[in-house]
Amino acid sequence: MNYNIKKANLNDLDETAELFNQYRIFYRQQDEYQKCKEFIKERLDNEQSNIFLVYVEGKTVGFIQLYKLYHYIKLEKQWLLSDLFVFPEYRGKGLSVALIDCAKKWCDETGACGLMLETEKTNEIGNRLYPRCGFEYDSNHNYYYWWK
Template identity: 40%
Template structure:
């Protein structure tokens, strides 16, 4: 298995995975919009994406968005998306993608990697805690639309 940073050259493979990811979260399949969204993120350098490949088969991806802490005056990365194809689950793909994201954060001098997950997503929580993430209990999460 190869983990590599996505460029526009991997857009087709990433689009397939990203569409499956959105469908997993009960969104309507929309390959064209997914491709447009990803193209913009890549070309505008608004996110960093790593993809797991086995030969020509795409297995999963992780997408990071930059953030900054005014208090520490450091960059951090928000791990917004992690997805592994159903047929590739249980093979360590997610763990390798997560470790790549953490290493990338270190290489860019970031304070760390932040992520959120649903309370009932215990499978993901076990993975995050296994590789060293600590559940934050001192803050509340708010959202407005």
């Protein structure tokens, strides 16, 4: 399948927001396109994340979003692979792998030590995909959240 990947900017806001909205719906969240658009705009305006879009025949069909973190053991920058989504009709065609490869290349380009991610235990697609892409499962840590 022919595709191309590019780094998103504010000119891509509408399609990026739609992808992000669909991603959230996949995770059982309400359809909130306008809030997603505001959220993505703020991330791009303030350079708080890096988003890469994948296109097939000129149509935006997926994205990956990375946030900068710092690794306390390696004492280096790393990227959090926060969000990865490809429209269902384009899955199984290597686009998620291509987006992950793009994120790995971004690590090289930005001098980061690597990528980390978290996904739901029930995310069968992701839990098969990530090991195929070289990610190692970390069973030694528990992740805790505090929400206000």
